[in-house]
Amino acid sequence: MGVMRRWVFPVLRIVVLAAIAVALVKLAFFPSGEATAADPAVPTGELSDPVTAVATGTIVNDVRVTGSIVADDAVPARATAAGTVNEVQTAVGTHVEAGDVLFDVKIETPRDPVVTTGPDGAETVTERKPLVTYSAVTAPIAGTVSQLPVLSGQAVAIGDTVGAVAPPTFSATASLPPEQQYRLVDRPDSASVSVKGGPAPFTCTALSITTPPATASEAPSGAAPGGGAASGASGSGSSSTTTVRCAVPGDVTVFAGLSADITISAGKAEGVLTVPTTAVKGSAEKGIVFVPDEKGGDPKEVPVTLGLTDGTSVQITGGLAEGDTVLEFVPGAPAPTGDGCVQGPGGGMICSGTAAS
Structure with missing residues (x-):
């Protein structure tokens, strides 16, 4: 028993302490591969641009603007x-x-006057x-x-x-952002109107979209008579406001000043090729998409022709086939803001299908 107390127990105690010390050193200076892989702060993948595939879908080109009810002039x-x-x-x-x-x-x-001649030949003027x-x-x-x-x-x-x-009589009227006019090249003759606090949505007729002609006061401030530019001046012209207006039916009760939402249906395309609007540089007639390089190089620019758009997706009428992969965002364009909006290539904000300036 004396030998055990004198030699065996001290030796065992030293062995246990040495094992603990070795374990602590290993954990401190030589972490295992599994621990490293489980650490979310350690990057484990490569950055890549998000892509999207050309898919078949339906585009409903409804342009919505907010205005008011006005009494006709x-x-x-x-x-x-x-x-x-x-x-x-x-x-x-x-x-x-x-x-x-x-x-x-x-x-x-x-x-x-009446001229008469008397017996003596004298003329009388009456x-x-x-x-x-x-x-x-x-x-x-x-x-x-x-x-x-x-x-x-x-x-x-x-x-x-x-x-x-x-x-x-009354009309529904609203201002139309200039970029939205591209979506109304084929203009309908009616629209749907919803009046806040009023009757159910109704159809208004005689739809007109007008832009007043520029006046002399809207000419660039640097313009000189005869079309020349004044030296040292750098004025800029102001554009007139485009107005949407349609007639409220006589059997619909409305009042001037009420808020009105006007929906203009400018076409519908079913079973067509579509991509997100964020993937296209350009928004009307012609555009450019970017196809990722399989070897990791710069993406390739591919020209495409465009059809209808709903503000979120755009119809591809030429240049791509179903299943083709393109970058989801135009290179250099900002990513979505998190509130459902993204800045389009033209600088306007696209939010839930509606472009805002």
């Missing part, structure tokens, strides 16, 4: 003859039908009163008289605006 009533106002037969706020008389214009036309006729100024449309700035005895000339009649 009053139609002016114009004088059709020169003369004086004879009798005003209505007043502002009165309902009239198309063709109702607003007032009469008294027209005095001078007449040649002046005659002017010929008096009346010309009626009528309501151009049915509605409410909104302006009638004339008084009895007032002189008017041909073409003078002498009143206005406001129709009892």
Whole structure:
């Protein structure tokens, strides 16, 4: 027993302490491969650009804009003859039908004098009163008289605006971002309108998309007479706003000022080749996609022709085949922001199918 206490136990104690020390040294300075692989902070793969495949799908080209309900503009009533106002037969706020008389214009036309010869051969000149006729100024449309700035005895000339009649009709109108016009090359004649707090969505007709012509004030500030540029000036022109407008049906009750969402359906393509809009450089008619290099080199630019787009996907009408692989994002373009938006190649933000400036 004395030998055990004197030699065996101390030796065992030394062996155990040595084993612990060796284990600690190994863990501290020589970690195992499994531990390294399990560490999420250690990179284990290679970076690569995300790709997408050309697939068959459906493109619904619905352009949505937000605007408001407005009362249709009053139609002016114009004088059709020169003369004086004879009798005003209505007043502002009165309902009239198309063709109702607003007032009469008294027209005095001078007449040649009468010349008579007496028995003694002397001529007598007798002046005659002017010929008096009346010309009626009528309501151009049915509605409410909104302006009638004339008084009895007032002189008017041909073409003078002498009143206005406001129709009892409304329209839905909104501004259209310039880049959205590419999606409306084939313009429909109607749209769907949803009024906030109003009736169910309805179809409005007589759809028009207009851009007012540029005026002199919108010319570049650096432009000189004759088309030359002024020295040292670097002005830039401003573009006019494009407006969408359509007529609200007469049996739909709306009020001016209500918010309205206008949806313009400009086509639908089924069973066509599609890619994300983020994969194409360009958004209308022609574009460029980037095909990854199998050997890891720079991607190859491939020109394509484009069809309809819904803001998220775009139709490929030529240049690619189903199953072809392209980069999901144009090289150099920023990745999605995380809120469902991505900046397109043209600089605009594309959010959930709608382009925003």
